[in-house]
Amino acid sequence: MKTVPVLFLLMFPIATLAQDSLSIRRPIFLYGLAAYDIPKGFGFTIGASIPFHSVTNLKRGSEKNEFISSELGEYRYPFAYTSILFNAGFGIECIRSSKHFTGLSFSQGLLRTIYDGKVYELDQNGNIKEHKLFRRTYLTTQCFYSLNYRVYKRNPNLWFIQLRPSAWLQYPYNGFLKLHFSLQAGISYGLKNHVFS
Amino acid sequence: MKYICTSCIISLLSLFFAGCKKEFAGLSANANEIFWVTNNGADMPVRVEGNTASHIIILIVHGGPGDGSFDYADYKTARLREKYGVAFWDQRNAGSAAGNNNLDKLNLPQMISDVEAVVKVLEFRYKGTGIYLYAHSFGGLLAAGYLVKDSNQYQLKGWIDIDGAHSYPLCDTVSRKMLIDTARSEIVKGNYVLQWQNILNYCNNHDPLSSYAISSQTETYAHVAEEYMGIKRDNSAFSLAEDPLDQLTNYYNLYYTSAGSNFLKSLESADYSDQLHKIKIPSLLLWGQYDFVVPPNVGQAAVANLGSSYKKLVLFSHSGHHPMETETDPVEDEIINFVETFK
Numbered sequence: 001m002k003t004v005p006v007l008f009l010l011m012f013p014i015a016t017l018a019q020d021s022l023s024i025r026r027p028i029f030l031y032g033l034a035a036y037d038i039p040k041g042f043g044f045t046i047g048a049s050i051p052f053h054s055v056t057n058l059k060r061g062s063e064k065n066e067f068i069s070s071e072l073g074e075y076r077y078p079f080a081y082t083s084i085l086f087n088a089g090f091g092i093e094c095i096r097s098s099k100h101f102t103g104l105s106f107s108q109g110l111l112r113t114i115y116d117g118k119v120y121e122l123d124q125n126g127n128i129k130e131h132k133l134f135r136r137t138y139l140t141t142q143c144f145y146s147l148n149y150r151v152y153k154r155n156p157n158l159w160f161i162q163l164r165p166s167a168w169l170q171y172p173y174n175g176f177l178k179l180h181f182s183l184q185a186g187i188s189y190g191l192k193n194h195v196f197s
Numbered sequence: 198m199k200y201i202c203t204s205c206i207i208s209l210l211s212l213f214f215a216g217c218k219k220e221f222a223g224l225s226a227n228a229n230e231i232f233w234v235t236n237n238g239a240d241m242p243v244r245v246e247g248n249t250a251s252h253i254i255i256l257i258v259h260g261g262p263g264d265g266s267f268d269y270a271d272y273k274t275a276r277l278r279e280k281y282g283v284a285f286w287d288q289r290n291a292g293s294a295a296g297n298n299n300l301d302k303l304n305l306p307q308m309i310s311d312v313e314a315v316v317k318v319l320e321f322r323y324k325g326t327g328i329y330l331y332a333h334s335f336g337g338l339l340a341a342g343y344l345v346k347d348s349n350q351y352q353l354k355g356w357i358d359i360d361g362a363h364s365y366p367l368c369d370t371v372s373r374k375m376l377i378d379t380a381r382s383e384i385v386k387g388n389y390v391l392q393w394q395n396i397l398n399y400c401n402n403h404d405p406l407s408s409y410a411i412s413s414q415t416e417t418y419a420h421v422a423e424e425y426m427g428i429k430r431d432n433s434a435f436s437l438a439e440d441p442l443d444q445l446t447n448y449y450n451l452y453y454t455s456a457g458s459n460f461l462k463s464l465e466s467a468d469y470s471d472q473l474h475k476i477k478i479p480s481l482l483l484w485g486q487y488d489f490v491v492p493p494n495v496g497q498a499a500v501a502n503l504g505s506s507y508k509k510l511v512l513f514s515h516s517g518h519h520p521m522e523t524e525t526d527p528v529e530d531e532i533i534n535f536v537e538t539f540k
Contacts, residue, residue, distance in 0.1 A: 038442075039439075039440055039441065039442075040439065040440065079231055079244070080231070080242065080293060080439075113295070115233050115240065115242075116231050117230060117231045117232040117233065118232045118233070119232070119233040119234075119235055119240065120232065120233070120234050120235070120314075120318040120321070120322075121234070121235045121236065121314075122236065122313075122314045122317060122318075126317070128317065128318060128321050131235070134233065134235065134240070136240065136295065136296065136297060137297075138297070172297045172298050173295065173296075173297070173446060174239075174289075174290050174294070174295065174296055174299060174300060174446055174447065174450060175297075175298050175299055175300025175301070175450060175454070175456065176300070176446055176449060176450055176454070177446065178442060178443065178446050179442050179445065179446075180442065181442075
């Protein structure tokens with residue numbers, strides 16, 4: 001039984017590539033994204049990603065940066081509720097050219113929903129209480145994949161257009177969880193004076 | 198670059214402020230508003246559309262369990278909304294109803310308590326307005342449970358019961374009998390012989406009262422039997438809720454959790470037949486003639502047992518379990534006549 005994982009690994013080619021850890025030349029990125037949550041939610045997210053570790057593959061000429069990120073977002077579900085989302089996570093960027101890079105990140109967060117209209121509740125005596133801005137809190141777990149394209153040539157590596165599909169879970173939702181699929185698009189900006197080295 | 202930044206900021210701000218909240222602004226000939234009723238862990242949306250200025254509100258008690266009221270907010274209630282206000286309420290663990298850990302509260306007494314809360318809030322919010330219940334299928338069970346309890350029925354002007362399952366054991370028994378009888382006659386006629394033979398074999402050898410699994414399978418056959426009788430409808434489960442991902446959660450909870458399956462099993466013995474005599478308010482029962490799920494015999498039994506001085510059963514000869522979908526105009530005509538008579 002113990003040999004199964006080994007045999008599984010042997011199914012794939014194994015190569016040792018030349019790698020080296022370098023000082024991080026990558027800036028902090030700030031970004032603002034418009035978001036669409038299928039099927040009818042829309043909103044925006046602002047956030048920052050801070051690189052903390054970099055690995056360069058000399059043979060391939062590519063670079064991988066690990067980063068931590070934090071975001072604040074708002075989603076509006078018309079005629080239902082508004083949600084405010086805060087999350088923090090980590091991820092990895094893959095850079096193969098100066099024109100674009102990709103990223104994969106995971107985050108954990110909190111989501112507050114605020115219902116449209118009044119919320120009514122009956123107390124034990126049958127009296128009706130009105131709640132304004134009634135809200136519920138959920139946990140979220142998110143997975144993002146981002147595509148970034150450079151847009152401004154005079155200051156290379158500062159401005160990027162970012163496309164970011166994501167899948168995320170909202171829980172506990174009705175005793176279980178709710179699955180979300182979102183698409184985000186916007187701009188990210190590298191703070192050139194804030195380069196880690 | 199400044200232009201891009203400005204554009205982005207304006208876009209984000211417009212997104213933030215877009216879709217302002219719909220707040221109650223009094224009775225209206227063209228109402229379109231939402232409020233929520235929170236009860237024992239479940240936050241249930243109630244969308245009120247149509248002519249609330251008529252001082253009449255028809256409260257939809259949808260079927261399922263686990264479906265949603267969104268499915269009724271289209272052509273099926275278009276003429277009703279022109280004349281009256283229609284309240285689309287999503288029951289707990291259905292449609293867009295939300296909450297955290299509320300699955301352990303999914304049971305019939307709790308859902309009847311939810312109906313009580315929704316009716317009270319409608320009365321409170323739309324003072325002086327007459328309320329009618331429009332219950333379909335599982336909603337018929339819920340409505341019956343609500344109406345026979347205490348003096349609840351006197352909060353209402355009338356009950357519109359569309360293929361309502363006031364007794365699950367009775368539904369099981371007559372559904373099986375109707376499937377067997379129809380299968381025999383359709384086989385003789387040469388219609389869908391293989392399919393009907395399959396149904397006949399199953400129903401002859403399985404009593405739906407003996408187990409939940411057999412009852413479920415019989416219900417599955419009852420749904421497809423409609424198609425063999427030429428009743429065509431949109432069977433997409435995704436049309437039941439505004440957000441199909443909500444529906445995914447609701448169905449998962451019902452069919453793949455112990456709380457959900459315990460709830461569904463408990464419904465198998467739910468029966469208000471011997472309490473229907475308590476119901477005195479005007480009652481209109483609308484039934485599809487080819488409903489194999491809740492057959493017309495269930496409607497006939499309800500009419501026989503109701504204590505209402507006005508009770509009327511109407512059969513629709515080109516419909517199955519959803520006459521409001523397959524014969525929309527005649528169904529709406531009956532409802533409008535009923536409401537106008539007792540408003």
